[in-house]
Amino acid sequence: MDERLIEAPCGFISIDHNGSIIEVNKTFLEWMGFKQENLVGKHFESLLTTGNKLIFHSYFYPNINLHGHVEELFINLRNQNGESVPYLMNARRFGQNGQEMIDCILVQMKKRIDYELELRTTKKQMEEAYIEKNLAFAKLEQIYLEIEKKQIELMEINSGLVEISNTDKLTGIPNRRFFQEKLEEQIELYLKEQKTFSLLIIDIDHFKKVNDTYGHQIGDIVLAKLANILKTQARPEDIAARFGGEEFVIILPHTGVDEAILMAQRINQEVERAEWKETGCLTVSVGAATFTVKDTEATILKNADQALYASKENGRNCATHFSEL
Structure with a gap:
């Protein structure tokens, strides 16, 4: 594995066509509390919760086989302590030296929390600027409304992701x-x-x-x-x-x-x-x-x-x- 990929600011896992883990970078190991020997050679589904195994079989495998890639799959993985950790996964099928593998990039969902904190900090800075300098009230108010709108959109996205993943498309009842x-x-x-x-x-x-x-x-x-x-x-x-x-x-x-x-x-x-x-x-x-x-x-x-x-x-x-x- 390339040295830069080993410590990249995202998780990286490479699996073969049977789902066995071939490579995993240091970043993902540190996030999840594993060592190389805990994961390499194990099946990727050993990291999945029961509900997410169903997602993997009904969504991940069909899309990776049909299109060769999967984008922004919301998935929960179990860490060394058995705790569920949310991730967004991007994956692409890749062939090298006659061997087919699937490269997966994993980004922690805690980024969303950091985004919300950043929004709150920005809002506070704007309020302080208004009090101290009395600058451009109308413009600040517009920015404030845009931030509120983004917060609402973020909540709707999260709620929509959960509802979609739990509902049977044909009948409209839980899946x-x-x-x-x-x-x-x-x-x-x-x-x-x-x-x-x-x-x-x-x-x-x-x-x-x-x-x-x-x-x-x-x-x-x-x-x-x-x-x-x-x-x-x-x-x-x-x-x-x-x-x-x-x-x-x-x-x-x-x-x-x-x-x-x-x-x-x-x-x-x-x-x-x-x-x-x-x-x-x-x-x-x-x-x-x-x-x-x-x-x-x-x-x-x-x-x-x-x-x-x-x-x-x-x-x-x-x-x-x-x-x-």
């Missing part, structure tokens, strides 16, 4: 990444305070037939309409999200086995009696599971999925709780 983060939070609450919660997985019956018969455009309309029904049926504290394809999930806080079954059955009924002008009729199968002390993130998903499979096997358009298996 799998947001669901994953909320599931982790519910498990932490259970482990700390024994707050019971349940999970539903909802799958559209014969959805492939809908696409094959009416086309994918109608299929998309069906997905969006079902998402709206689930959002309407969910309580304020529930989290309804699109899990992928024709599958949806709902996290039910403070909900035991009996309440979860009732909720799942109500969804069956509401979907069946809804007006489906596009397809004539539509039903869903539901699988439910309630978190226990023996469970993990993986097992509750597996349990709900097994319950969903049982609903499919029992003729579809019904709900099954894992405890009934």
Whole structure:
């Protein structure tokens, strides 16, 4: 690695086409508290949080393979202490001596904080100049308004980044990444305070037939309409999200086995009696599971999925709780 790049004022990581780290500069190591031997040879995804792994697979890899570069990707990496550190990443695919690699530049998001502090300092200097010298009040007022505008724009940008990264574009409800983060939070609450919660997985019956018969455009309309029904049926504290394809999930806080079954059955009924002008009729199968002390993130998903499979096997358009298996 070039000497200037080693201590460049930004993080630098080079990975091969499999995602293994080939090189990393001194700046990034110091920021994150690692040594060379901690990272070189390891997979880049070892630095990612669970939610950001989904971003990497759904956004980073497709864009780097299709366009050869990725610009300003908002991502969180875990440092040596396991803490989440926000970065903006730019990456470009690069070939050298017959070997393909991806060079990544990482800039810490704390630059935004420094920018806000600079704005406040500038504002204070302007006020002092006005008091001491009584100079150009109208001009100073205009500059002040521009600074306020920039502060508002900065807040909107940050808010927009978070909302975009957490929302499913087709249905407008939270996406799998947001669901994953909320599931982790519910498990932490259970482990700390024994707050019971349940999970539903909802799958559209014969959805492939809908696409094959009416086309994918109608299929998309069906997905969006079902998402709206689930959002309407969910309580304020529930989290309804699109899990992928024709599958949806709902996290039910403070909900035991009996309440979860009732909720799942109500969804069956509401979907069946809804007006489906596009397809004539539509039903869903539901699988439910309630978190226990023996469970993990993986097992509750597996349990709900097994319950969903049982609903499919029992003729579809019904709900099954894992405890009934």
